[in-house]
Amino acid sequence: MTFTPAIGTPADPESLGIEHVETWKKATGGGSAITLGHVVRRVDATSTCAAVTTGMYGQFGVVARLFPNYDATTGAGDNNTDTSAKVVVICHDGARVYVTGSGNIPIGSRVVAASTGLVAAYVESAWTAATPNSFNLPLREFEMIVGVYEGHYGESEQNGTGTDATTGQTIRIRLGAF
Amino acid sequence: MNAQAWMDSTQGEGMGSKAASIVADPLSLSDVFYDTKIPGQDQTFEDLSKAILQEKVNAQRQQDRSRAASVITSKDFASFQNLVILGETNVRIRTGILTGLFEEIQTPNLGGKWATFDDGVVYHTNVPEGTTVEPSGGTGSIINIFVPKHEGAVAITYRAQAMINGDNPFARLTGQLQDARANKENAMTADEIESNTAHSEAGVDFGDRSGTPPTSDQNPVTLWNTLIGDFDALNKGNWNLFITKAFIYNEYITNDIIRGVNNPIPNQTNVNEGSGPIPGLPGVTWARDNEISSSTAAWAMDSNAIKIFRGPTTAYTVSNQDTETTKNVLRSYMLAETVDSDLIYTVTGVAA
Secondary structure: OOOOOOOOOOOOOOOOOOOOOOEEEEEEOOOOOOOOOOOOOOOOOOOOOEEOOOOOOOEEEEEEOOOOOOOOOOOOOEEEEOOOOOEEEEEEEOOOEEEOOOOOOOOOOOEEEEEEEEEOOOOOOOOOOOOOOOOHHHHHHHHHEEEEEEEEOOOOOOOOOOOOOOOOOEEEEEEEOO | OOHHHHHOOOOOOOOOOHHHHOOHHHHHHHHHHOOOOOOOOOOOOHHHHHHHHHHHHHHHHHHHHHHHOOOOOOOOOOOOOOOOOOOOOOOOOOOOOOHOOOOOOOOOOEEEEEEEEEEEOOOOOOOOOOOOHHHHHHHHEEEEEEOOEEEEEEEEHHHHHOOOOOHHHHHHHHHHHHHHHHHHHHHHHHHHOOOOOOEEEEEOOOOOOOOOOOOOOOOHHHHHHHHHHHHOOOOOOOOOOOEHHHHHHHHOOOOOOHOOOOOOOOOOOOOOOEEEEEEEEEEEEEEEEEOOOOOOOOOEEEEHEEEEEEEEEEEEEEEEEOOEEEEOOOOOOOEEEOOOOHHHHHHHHOOO
16 A cells, blocks of 8 residues: 555544634744644643644644645645744544654554654653652643554554554554543 | 938848848938928927837847747746646556355354354164164354454545546545455455465475476376365365465466476466466366465365355445535445365465
């Protein structure tokens, strides 16, 4: 099988609709357009989203391959350009979408943000009695989960055919912690 | 116009193409016209001539293309050029032949039991006067059959359906679902065939050659007679099927002992996904399918050894106005199961 969906493609119709497709705010200016299929994080204080980098936590979405996000091939769409303050994202628990993985990701593992706009396998931090010395980081670690790695195109968690991912591959994730 | 002045300017050439090439300063040509006003206009013939000549000089000096002629090329009006699909190269999904080799059992309940019997009735001879014999009997076994579900789907958004006009990917891919289903069922049948390894027989490499010039040094006839004896000894079933990868068949028909060394070499064609009688072994069908993974083994069997259990097949469409999507789904239930492994022999080493 040689077909691989482009990143930002929803995996099924159930990953669309009012539950999972939203228009978020983004920065404007030169270079502010976000690559389709990149994972973004929306900052609560500013309501503005941007491509994730390693260690980020919060609300996550994926820049969608949907109109009216700008498509350079056809020239269609006004969102997600350098001058537009809007970008259409696929978001919220349960949505399934294709993104790019960074590093090796075991099948079924949770994934966290990686630079830039990618996801990597979640590795639980090792806390001691003295590190950290507050509750903030352990509590926040739960917010770092972007989703769960389900497999490559053609693989299914429903029949257990998923395989581990290697770096740079197009993979399907299900947004949400579980 | 002052004709004498014109003759002087053109060095006596007067009218004609040569005259124009003689004049060094084109603007001087305007001097031949009288300083008389053009009727109805506020300029003289000389002024008009001077203006025309000056414009021509400017155009030549500045290379002003807007004042020159131009040709419309294929690089123009790009936005008006439509996508023209001249034809297409389609993907072919192999459907295989293995599933069709075995009897289909309709299983609407998606499950059941398959019974096999091992009878051991004994008839005694030379029984002495005044006595009788011990009764005899047999046994039976049950195989549980659970038919799993298989599915394929294609989905598209309303917008994509409206905007894509050079192709209809939704209809095309939906039509391929049937072939994809057949391909997967063929693969499952191949896996079931190759899972039978309990009974085996050592084969011969049909394509092996030695000597100068190289000639076949393996005689398949011994193998055939061995397998005939194996099946005869079972007291059940009938050897009627021989399954391999495609190339092994070509090696067999070019075996010098089978074709006759003085006969022409049989035509070599792609025999994959085909079946037919075995030269030298009537009554047995040789089925070739490259879905079989082994490149060295064959499976000799009675086709009743494996059954295809099939449940209902359903095709349906889900159209969701909220998500603006249409999804076509093909769902089937199918199981390839060995019901009597005694009737299957793995023949090893038929190719190298």
